[in-house]
Amino acid sequence: MAEPAGSIHAEIMRRIHGTNVYSGFVPTFAEDRQGWNSEHTSFEEIISGLRPSVVIDVGVWKGASTIYLADLMKRHELPGAVIGVDTFLGSVEHWDRKSAFSGLLPFRFGMPMLYEQFLSNVVRCGMQDRIVPLAQTSMVAGELMRRLGIRAGLIHIDASHDYEDVLQDARTYWEILTPGGFLVGDDYNQDWPDVIRAANQFAIEKSAQVLSSKPKWIIRKAP
Numbered sequence: 001m002a003e004p005a006g007s008i009h010a011e012i013m014r015r016i017h018g019t020n021v022y023s024g025f026v027p028t029f030a031e032d033r034q035g036w037n038s039e040h041t042s043f044e045e046i047i048s049g050l051r052p053s054v055v056i057d058v059g060v061w062k063g064a065s066t067i068y069l070a071d072l073m074k075r076h077e078l079p080g081a082v083i084g085v086d087t088f089l090g091s092v093e094h095w096d097r098k099s100a101f102s103g104l105l106p107f108r109f110g111m112p113m114l115y116e117q118f119l120s121n122v123v124r125c126g127m128q129d130r131i132v133p134l135a136q137t138s139m140v141a142g143e144l145m146r147r148l149g150i151r152a153g154l155i156h157i158d159a160s161h162d163y164e165d166v167l168q169d170a171r172t173y174w175e176i177l178t179p180g181g182f183l184v185g186d187d188y189n190q191d192w193p194d195v196i197r198a199a200n201q202f203a204i205e206k207s208a209q210v211l212s213s214k215p216k217w218i219i220r221k222a223p
């Protein structure tokens with residue numbers, strides 16, 4: 001895959017992976033961009049106003065939100081990259097066969113095949129020059145990016161919906177959010193009371209305000 005040497009995407013790919021992870025990859029899954037609140041209006045408002053060069057999507061599932069964010073950057077002629085962080089193993093609600101969210105995760109021999117579905121979707125949409133996958137826990141990925149000096153103007157948190165996890169994700173990703181940047185989280189609604197509690201607690205810690213654009217919670221870092 002040819003891309004201009006020295007692009008933001010190439011530089012982030014080099015820093016995180018040391019190689020282009022798409023090299024030799026041929027999509028194995030049909031396109032399936034099933035997701036939740038993946039194309040929320042707040043994304044375009046922030047991207048068009050702030051014009052960030054790096055966006056981080058934490059909890060990407062099959063890639064719907066990541067691809068949408070990358071497409072917005074392309075449409076607004078921003079030469080940047082979206083880093084997509086996920087264990088690609090699914091959350092507890094995707095594994096719990098009594099949950100309404102079960103049956104959506106592709107498995108092979110008992111192992112989730114989310115990463116291949118994600119990569120297939122990215123390549124089928126032609127977004128491989130704009131998206132850098134990072135298959136790790138949100139904690140390890142955040143610490144890695146901090147060490148590598150990667151910073152982002154928009155960070156979307158949509159991984160685990162457990163209170164402690166959301167709070168930890170907010171704390172970790174705040175450290176790599178640029179001044180004036182936006183932390184946006186999904187599912188700030190009564191179906192996910194832990195998310196509401198964690199976002200509110202984090203705002204108290206930072207003496208910041210939760211700007212809700214339902215079902216997203218948004219907290220801006222001072223410029």
Ligand SMILES: C[S@@+](CC[C@H](N)C(=O)[O-])C[C@H]1O[C@@H](n2cnc3c(N)ncnc32)[C@H](O)[C@@H]1O
Pocket residue numbers: 034035036037038058059060061062063064065066085086087088089090091136137138139158159160165
């Ligand atoms: C609700 S889905 C993300 C949906 C996606 N943003 C969309 O557009 O539809 C949550 C994702 O978070 C991931 N996840 C859960 N806990 C995680 C963790 N601790 N670290 C990284 N990813 C995690 C799961 O594998 C799952 O793919």
